[in-house]
Amino acid sequence: MITLYLAEDQSMLNSALTQLLELEDDLHVIGSARDGKMAWADLQRLRPQVAILDIEIPGMSGLDVADHLQVADWETKVVILTTFAQQAYFERAVKAQVAGYLLKDSPSDDLIDTVRQVMQGKTIYAPELVVNMFSAATNPLTDRELAVLTEADKGLPTKTIAANLYLSAGTVRNYLSAIFSKLGVHNRLEAIKIAKDNKWLT
Amino acid sequence: MITLYLAEDQSMLNSALTQLLELEDDLHVIGSARDGKMAWADLQRLRPQVAILDIEIPGMSGLDVADHLQVADWETKVVILTTFAQQAYFERAVKAQVAGYLLKDSPSDDLIDTVRQVMQGKTIYAPELVVNMFSAATNPLTDRELAVLTEADKGLPTKTIAANLYLSAGTVRNYLSAIFSKLGVHNRLEAIKIAKDNKWLT
C-alpha cells in the first residue's frame, strides 16, 4: 500500500485526483492541502511515501516544499505536478532531486503510473522538459535582478521596491539599469515584457 | 441516464473528470475533446444532454461553442467550467443562456451536483460571479485615452507615443495623467495592469 499526499490548489483537480487515486487498491491518499504551508505542516506529521505537489500554490510553492523535504531527508518521494513546461521550475525541481515531474497536460493515468514507478526507485520526467534542457534561452538575470523586476512588475515605484527588498533606492535603480542593459531595453515596461515573453517572469 | 460531453484541454483534469463522472450510475460520458472545434463537431453528432465546456481551450472557446449550441436550439444544456471569475466571460455565458457556470476552484462533487441540477431545469451559477454582476466596471476611458494607453503598453516613451499618434508630447502626458486619475493610480504600469484586468486592453 502506497501512502500519498496531494498539494494542489485547484479544488476541482484536487478532489477529482484524490477520489481517483483512492480507487486504486494499492494507493491511499492520507491527506491533501490547497496551500503550501499547510502541506508542509501535514507532511511532517504524516510522512507519506509520495508527495504530489503543484508548484503554483499559495503560501509556499511546491518547489519550496520539495526543498524542505530534501533537507529533511526522509523516505518521502516527491512528484511535481504542474501546468506549464517552464524550464526554470524544472531545473529547480531537478536540483531538489524530485522523483517525478509531470505536466497537467497528461492523462490522469500517467500520474498513477508515475507514482508506482517512483516507488520502485525510478525517476520520471516529462519528456517535453528534458528536450528543452539544451535549447532554452537561459535567463541572463541574477536572482536579485529578477526579484527587483518582479516588484517592478507590480507597478511599484523605486522607493517601494527598495523598501520591500530591504535595499536602498539607488541599488534598485542600479539593478534596473543592469537589467535594461542585459535585455537591451531602456525602461521597466519593455524589460518586463521581455522577461515575461521568455517566462523568466510570471 | 444522463449523457455528457466534456471539453477541457488540460488532460489531467479531462481524464480525471471523465473517469469520475463515469463512476456515477446515472451519468455517462459519451465523448470528450481537448479543443473547441473538435468539441463542436462531436456535439453535432452526439447530441449529449449536457456539455461541460472549459472556456480557454484551443481552436474555439467554450463560449463560442455555447453560442453555437444556443443557435442550434437543441436539448443540450451547457455547463461552463473555468478557472477564473472573469466578469466579461460570465456575462457572455449568461447571454448564451448557459445552464451552469462553475469555477474549477470548487470540488469535483459540485460538478456532479450541477449536472444533475441542470437536468432538472435549474440554472446554477457560482455565487462569486453573481455578486459581482452589479458592480461591473465600465470602461471610463475615452477612445483617445485608450489609444495612448495602448501605445504605452508597448513600452514606448512619451515622445514616441506622441509621434505615433500625431500628438504633442504634452498632450500625451495629459492623457496619461487623465487616465491615472480616472483609474486611481500614479504610473503607466499600474494603469496598464488595471486596464488589462478589466479587459479594456488586450
Next chain:
DNA sequence: ACTTCGATATGACAAATGTCACTATTTGAT
C-alpha cells in the same frame, strides 16, 4: 443659445527614472 465634454495644446514645476562612475563585501570556481 448655452453648457458640457472630448480632443488638443502650452508652459511650469516637482518627482521619479535611468545612466555612470566608483567602492566594498561576499561567495564560488579555478
Next chain:
DNA sequence: ATCAAATAGTGACATTTGTCATATCGAAGT
C-alpha cells in the same frame, strides 16, 4: 590563493514622467 561575479551601496547628472492650470475648438445635449 586568487579572480570573477553577485550583491549592495553612494553621489551626481540628464532625462522622463506625472501634475496642474489654463486655453481653444467642435460636437452633442438640454
